[in-house]
Amino acid sequence: MKYLKQFLVILFISFIGEILKEVLPLPVPASIYGMIILFVGLAAGIIKLEAVRETGKFLIEIMPVMFIPAGVGLMSSWGVLKPMLVPVSVVTVVVLIAVMAVTGRVSQAVIRHGNHSVKKEEEKA
């Protein structure tokens, strides 16, 4: 029963996400609204971690396979993709690597700067 209850809680939050998506005029999907609701609920103590944990972890663990149908869907978008193939390929690869490198380096620099100044203050004290 535990797993069924947990699945129900998760589906119910997804459903509230869908309602918000209908009501609010933003291009934000139900899943993101749901994620915010669950996060706020957990942080505020309204939803207990035990109410979603095992089923939630299971869903997250099998998440990669949920992208297979979208990936296989590329076989039917090949026709529209073909005329733009060169620019699309270059943009996809270059932007992916650039964003990954910049995001990682910038956040790492801020983290290390923070640790560094904390150490300095400790040394002063």
Add this chain to the structure above:
Amino acid sequence: MNELMQNSAFAGVTLSLVSYMLGMELKKRLKCGIFNPLLISIAVSIAVLLAVHVDYDTYNMSAKYLSWLLTPATVCLAIPLYEQLALLKKNWAAVLAGIVSGVLTSMACVFALALMFGLSHQEYVTLLPKSITTAIGMGVSEELGGYVTITVAVIVITGVLGNILGELVCRIFGIKEPIAKGLALGTSAHAIGTAKALEMGEIEGAMSSLSIAVAGVLTVAGASLFAGLI
């Protein structure tokens, strides 16, 4: 064969999962980054469908149940994020700086490359939301007047590539902090990159989950500004 698949509620899901298991096995035996289970699964499924002359819609009749789980699974990404709440509070400045710079890099790079290739406005806005999660990206592309099908394809390719290249790119650029790795994967390759981040560790997974939502929302705001440039 087509008829058999059309009448089957399980053929598409079975094909997807069997090919994924095959990918897991290859990865375990050969220990090589290019043998990414997700990539192998997609490639094998497409090859099988082409070989037996089954079209995508027929396959998707049953495979769509895998996609159906995506919304509840994404909702659950709040769990690892909540578990790392203390870490998030402590490092909020690094998190925000990383995601904002990543989102700006994404749109500035698309803009520069669009100029280089002489893309039309419609082609340019099609590519603008390429780094964010499909559902938000589709909305952005549609609103700005892009080719939504191409946007979806590019978003999926970006995610799969990010999933494959994530570890390598982090190594090349000396990204070692778990928080930084997670932010890098989530901001550049949305939920599919997050799947890889979750394999790397709990902190990586939590930070990557957060990036999907924050980068998505920032791109909604930023894309309408960038769209006016071409």
